[in-house]
Amino acid sequence: MRNKKILFISIFILMIVLSIGAVSAEDADDAIASTNDDTVLEDSEATASGTVSGGVDVVTENPWGTQGQPNHGELSYDIPADAKTIKSADVYVNVFGTTATDTYATNVTTTIKTDNGDESYNEILCIASEKSSTVFPVNDHVTKSYLDYMIHYNITSKLTGLNGTTLKINVDTNNMTGLTGKLFDGRIKLIALVLAYDDGDDDIINYWINDNQIWTGSNTTLTFDTTSMSDVLEMSLTNIALDSSDATYFLNGNLLTNPEYKTGNYYKYNKWDVTDYYNSSKKTEFLGIGAQGSYGVSHKQALAVLVAKPGQVSSSIDSITTERAGKVYSSTQIPIAYPGLSNKITIKVTTNKNGKYVVKLLADGVEVNSTEISLTAGTTPLTLIDNTIRPINSSATYAGTSGTYDKVNYTVQLFLKDEKLANSSIDAVILYNGYFNKALYDQNSLESFYSGAITGDIVIDVSDFVNSAGTSGKYATGTTNRVDNWTVSLKDGSVIVKAFIYVPYTSITGDNINMLNATFNNQTLTPVAFIRDQTNAVGLGGYGILVYDVTSFIINGNNTLALNRTLSGGIYPSTLIYLTNTTGSNVIKEVYISNCADVVGAYGNGDRKLKIDSTFDVSSNEAVNATVYVFGAGSEPGRASISVNGVLDDNVWNTTVKNTVSYYTKDLTGITGAIDISLILNKGMFTALQQIVVVTKNAKENTTPVKPVEPVTPKVNKKASKIVAKKKTFKAKTKVKKYTITLKSGKKPIKKVLVTLKVKGKTYKVKTNAKGKATFKIKNLKKKGKYTATIKFKGDKTYKSATKKVKITVKK
Structure with a gap:
């Protein structure tokens, strides 16, 4: 350890000599952000945190380059015009050190370009480390972990009053002259900017930054102290890993999938919406499990930023409407529903939380539609479909604003994580456009x-x-x-x-x-x-x-x-x-x-x-x-x-x-x-x-004319028919859900006739077999939920028509 300290001191003195004429890295860190992040983070739980009203932006570039050649990289960022106060602005530069030894030396120049001018900072990178999870300090803003150097500059004070302008960060690596016997490899893995700002409104946005680069041959766990929030409206996690293979990630024990993802040379960018994984009773834990690479299991954790908007969920159903009848019928716009058709119900939902909600539609108290939908904070119009058929009978009359007519009650319910947040109802007049293959005088469909x-x-x-x-x-x-x-x-x-x-x-x-x-x-x-x-x-x-x-x-x-x-x-x-x-x-x-x-x-x-x-x-x-x-x-x-x-x-x-x-x-x-x-x-x-x-x-030879069949007339006494069908439960993973019904007249099966089954907007047609059975192969029920299936036999010259509704449940 003594030799390491002597080496560190020697290099540090050399850095001072070589940095004459340029702004020192120490000066860059004089502008400490409100996070007070001016120390080297020495363990994986060390994080900087803060609160802003505007937002937290994480911008990264992966320049990379050619081994042994000077490397140049640039990051450009437009500072938001509404960033009235920049609370913190941190620049991170990660340079590949090639080996854990000190046989390589690299000179790194970082230039900050703003409308106020340019400022440059120099670093000399040449120390020994170990193939372990130990993080070695180079100075108070540079560390080395196994093969990589991480440079951190706080430039908050340099951006005062520059909202609405462009910030550019240029990084150049060059061979270090003056150090004999040292090789050069200055490939740049990462240029990153984390900027947090206030925009002057009353929003509260909490953020945590873990910039402790660490390499491990197994797993890493980062901890964010989020216990000050009782609930969150939104939470996102951005993570930068600098390895050839990406890790598998978990937050509070939940596997993270479907990220916003970018990849490059020894560079993996992931950003997840983790709102649903927040747990108010404990600190937030972020686990990365290393992947198998060419040289074994490896995971290089570089930078993680957690951003959360705290608050309680509030949601409302502002309006619920069906289609409207006016014009011909009355001067008042009356909500209507149609029998025999898919009815559209339009609602407006206002919520203050992004997330996956469940919207349920009930017709006269029976659930006819259940939809999972992603909502963003604000007001969203939605359209729901009622595929069930309203009663069709002679009492469904409509005579404007007066008179007698049948109605259906539509109720919409809004759920988040099985908690009902809002409820709204409307009564709609059943306005049939004719009987749709049915006639008033008990005549069956299209005989x-x-x-x-x-x-x-x-x-x-x-x-x-x-x-x-x-x-x-x-x-x-x-x-x-x-x-x-x-x-x-x-x-x-x-x-x-x-x-x-x-x-x-x-x-x-x-x-x-x-x-x-x-x-x-x-x-x-x-x-x-x-x-x-x-x-x-x-x-x-x-x-x-x-x-x-x-x-x-x-x-x-x-x-x-x-x-x-x-x-x-x-x-x-x-x-x-x-x-x-x-x-x-x-x-x-x-x-x-x-x-x-x-x-x-x-x-x-x-x-x-x-x-x-x-x-x-x-x-x-x-x-x-x-x-x-x-x-x-x-x-x-x-x-x-x-x-x-x-x-x-x-x-x-x-x-x-x-x-x-x-x-x-x-x-x-x-x-x-x-x-x-x-x-x-x-x-x-x-x-x-x-x-x-x-x-x-x-015609075949010697064919005699065929006598036409006599016409069928209102004089035929048809036999009653009956559909025997029971409720059924299927597993969601079953691709083709086979559902069997029986068509009878008394105890006698009705064979070789067409029956239909309609569920979730799709109609299936099957003929009955010799036993009166018909098996439908249902393919459109892929999500869990309860569905209403309508089974119909339209009748023929011998048998009357029949209809039956059954419940079909799909579960995990």
Whole structure:
């Protein structure tokens, strides 16, 4: 030890001699910061601390260089304009010493450049150390730990009044002349600036700086005395390690991950948000576990800065709103919710703490959404989604500010670390935009009214009725009678086997199956189907369609439909559809007709798209071609788009006449199995009508015409169906969560029918097996929580529809 002391004294004297003409390093440390950090830190728990109102900035550079060559590095920093008082400014320079011995000597010049001029400080680095965790002093602001020298200058007084200007720190290393027999390696690992300042407001920001460089072949633990704070709103930790491999880090026993990270030559920069790891009952401990390198386990801890904003958490839900209905309904903006749709609930949250919060949405006391979200201090708008379906029934009426209507209560709750911080509620009117595949008179969703096979063709002919104004395809005001005409031209050898007329209507109050007197070729008609829909908006009546079977009355030539309206409202142009068989035909056409009348309208629905979905389960094996026809009433240009099996065709209506009936066709050749159709509203409103799929196949030799299946009518007594499903719990790590239900009618399983399961905004479709069971493979439930799943069977010609909701829980 005596020899080491003599060496230290000799070098120290030489440093003084060589530093003549430059500002001494001791002078730089005369400007002591409020932290009083003017001593060499001799153990890993030694930290400097302070309090400011503005902020604490940590800026670093990793210049490095070439061994044996002079090395230059520069750090540039813009002092904040609001830094009214700079409380402390500390510069750190770390130079690689190559070995633990004193065989290398380096001259280091650090120049501080400000608007007040330049000042330089010189250091001579040449002492022996050990391969251990011992930190050796070179002077009162320079230490050596194993291979590295750490230089520390306090320059606080040099920056007085320089807020809003730029500070530059230049570091140069050169071969030390005058010391014979010494090698040179002055590669710079680190230039760092830690600057703390006040900005004049009332914020309180605590900080701790541990600049005790230390090397270890195992682990290091730094301790920050944070016990003066009862709680924190924000806490961050910045750490600089100067090694080839980075360590694994823990704070108060918690593994630190996802940092702001930079890496370089023997340089690792990590900055973490550690707010959630603060423990008010004890000091904060920072553990670094060394990594395996080329020469064994190594960890070089250089600089750690902990910054915390103390205080108690305060949060509030400032507002909660759903979409609003005004305009058509009343002068008051009324909160609304839609059945059959995902409802948007918008809230504004104000909090004074950054962190991960949980926001829960309850509908009538049942949790329907739980979302983890990162919030920053201040006011944040959030949108929550209610994917559950509100009740759809005839009592859900709406008549402006008075009258009777169903409501749903939405409650939003805000949590932090399982503690409920805020709670807010709102009542929303259930405003349905029609029944979305449901009709008022207990009719099931989109039933196939007709399906069959023909050897001839299918003809679709919309009447060309135009009112006296020339702009509408429906009855003019005050008109009670109308006549539609069609000319039928049969091919040789063809006969009509089925013929239907579709008469759509709009906005008729008190609509019923007998609201039209209709004759076809002077024969009185009775509807074989009456399908209707209705919004619960005030002043609007029913929307629907009457279907007539005119097979017995249609003729080859001119055909006339006479209509007499008994109720006020709009009657759209009628459509004649007839099917033929042809002698000697070499094709067979399978025809599937699905009848519906679903109102699609915005009604204050914002930018959300409304749509109607349907599915055709067709037999398309050996098909030559296939075509789909999709009808709409009030379908003027720009009103709707259509998606078939996921392929979207935008703005499909091209008629130039308003309020008419038109249809869209699409070639489906090559499609096999189920055909999924979505009709999507773009603007305004209209009524979705019948959809037809025609599949053409080559006829086999000696094939006789196939007799079409008779139409299904309101006369069929359907059997009740029941969904058997229970609540289920899955583990979050299970990627595909298999959930099985059973569909029955009494004790009899309902087999080979389509059932759907909708959960968290995604719909899954599966057919039941021979035992009536359907297994859904759920893939979108990845986070823990409780979810509501809606299971549906839409019904068919034999069985009524069924719906059931179940709870699905996902846990760790």
